[in-house]
Amino acid sequence: MRLTARLTTFLLIFVLVFSVVADYPAHAKGSRTYYVHKTSKFYSTSNSAKQSMGLIPINATLKTSSKKSSKMYKVIYSGKTGYVYKSNLWTRRTTVNRYIHKTSYLYTSSNAAKQRVQKIAINKSLTTDSNLNNKMYHVNYKGKRGYVYASNLSTKKTPITKFVVKASKRYKNYAHTKKYSGTIPVNTVLTTTSPQSNKLYWVNYNGVNCYVFASNLANSETSVNESELPINTYGLISDSGNHAVWNMPSGLSGSAEFAQLSQFANGRPQKIIKEATVGSTKWYQVQFTEGTTGWVLQNAFSKTFRELPALWKVSAITNLNAQIYSEPVEDDQFALRDDQSNHVTLEVYATIALNVDQVATIDGQNWVHIKKYTAGTSVGWIKASGNLQADPAPSTATFNYVTRVGIVNGNYPIFNDQNEFITYSKDFLNNSYSVNAEKVINGDMMYRINGIGWISGQALDVPGNLVSASDNSKYKYIDPSNGDFDLFDSNPNDGNALSRDRIASLLDKNYRNKMFEVIDTKSINGVLWDFLKYNDWYEKAGKDVYIGWVRNSSLLTLENKTEQFSADALVQIPGSRNQQGLAYDEQGNYFVSFDEGNGLGRILVYNGKGEQLSDTGIQNFGHTCALSYDKNSHTLYEVNSSGTAPTLNTLKYNPNSHELSLIRSVDLPDVKYIAMIAVKNGNQLIMLSESYSDLDTFYTIDVTSGKNLGTTQIGKLGVVQGMQYYKGTIYFLANNYLTLLDPDTLAISHRYRFSIPKQTPAESEGLTVIGGTDDHVTLAIGFHNHQIYSVDIPADK
The missing domain is CATH 2.30.30.40 (SH3 Domains)
Known part of the structure; x- marks a missing residue:
């Protein structure tokens, strides 16, 4: 019995253990x-x-x-x-493919500590191996691992509706190297499934698949807003690039290009009738002639303004602390005309005759543009309210000419008595007309022709009054020791002019050193009066400044040295680089510098045949207009003024190999922009700072340290193009006249006029001395057309 019970118990335990062990491993x-x-x-x-x-x-x-x-x-x-x-x-x-159907972010993790890493555009393709029931998927995007919300993804690309906001070209490939003819007009509706971060989108237009630039499309239809502009609104055409003229803003249905803006650009302001905004692009409707109008991109104009029918005189400055601005803008914080330390105020001009010639309204704020009458140069923009008082110019002076005038230039606009554009002078060429009035508007001598309207005197030939263009005696400068130098702005025939309208004196620093051109002469009660202008830019059209009437006895005639130019160019410099500075060695070779842009320049050496001998390559030389050579030490000096302070570069010259090597660069913190330099001796340089003030500043600089050893100033001589020191004299070239200066006192000893050169009028670029005797000095003058001419003048004794 006991044995049976034990056996039974053992068997039960064995079965239980076996069943557990057998079940677990299996x-x-x-x-x-x-x-x-x-x-x-x-x-x-x-x-x-x-x-x-x-x-x-x-x-x-x-x-x-x-x-x-x-x-x-x-x-x-x-x-x-x-x-x-x-x-x-x-x-x-x-791995499952999905597309972004709602703009999504890539996150660092899927928990509460997650952070955004990157934005992902609609229709970008992603892959994931996450459980598709997860709230966030683990993905790889542009080499970064992270998580995106599943709710922002879809199994198919999302069609996106776009509107053309700029007439768009159609390309056959994404590289946009092949294209279809024609463009897609503005406001055309397109659909794309391309990733919205792509540069080009794949679309279908009129049954043809193609690529278009994403920048030409938008999410909403473009608006076209058009408005009239105030009468007498004008624009100055920018110098940069060329622009098309359209019958309506480009891209609108029916728009077409019919001309180039260069066909109408004559250096004078263009009349603007309307402005329009098509999407984000701004346009002007311009009236080129009475029967020709067209639409041009707004950025084709460097400046727009409303020109007054006549100059207003500033009769009083009521706030000497009023700030002067470079442009009338809403956010004037960035428009202050300053040197980053001292803001310019009206106090600087408190004693100078000023005029108002333009008005503008920006964001409800009235502005006026003021200019110096004594130089015709711009001062800047002033907020009108509470800062100054300006009165309209005196009524037009009337007179009778003995002879009739002829219209000889067809490129000038004609205005009515309300200063509204009528037509161009080409409609009246080669006929004679009577004149019954004259006035000065914005520095331009205007004549009223009976039955036609007002026109610039530059378009006219007035026998017996305007001095003949072939008459060399019309080029003058003042005789400081003799004469009455009062300037007047009205016709001397007006009996009240001499007592009423005195505007300045030729002895003012603005005029003292200028070369003038007499364009009109009258005899009043036996006294000759001359109407003057000056042009510092090698007599270039559009650069004239008209200044007023003065007694003929106050002027001296400049000696004309045009005939002393070499008949042919000494050297023709090859290539088309932007030529600037000029220097000369003792062996008959020329150093010619070139502006390469972006603060870079280079200097090349040429022999008398125009053959290149060496090249420094592109260096940090800036504009490279300041260049001078010391033949005794075989050293070439150049100043780079492209930075915040000028840098004096010293280069050693090997007369045998003609190689130039830069040996030293020294900053010049004590001087301003340097336009020209001249070697005075082995230890000193003369440097000229030509600023927008009324003075030219000369510095004496130590060649090694760059230290300023002394400063002298003189009333502005003009737009300087060359300077050389030779045997105790500074030879100073201001385009079409040469001034000889004492280096210590800046006293003027001689002045000469050139038509430079008479064969090929061009901007001068550099002056150097290439020879001389006790009796004469031979100068070489470079020109922008890459030619170098020589001219002889008497030696300064």
């Missing part, structure tokens, strides 16, 4: 992990009575102990036991 060995690679139904059983309990998403993780040969595997999902088809499972995660 389960552990048979458990396998799978991932759903195709969305799978979750069934209640594996037999024919099975029912679906829901769906299991791609990349869900499942475990099973079912036999591998089974058609369906038993799994647990979301706490429920059921079956899935083996064919929907895979041993690795499945």
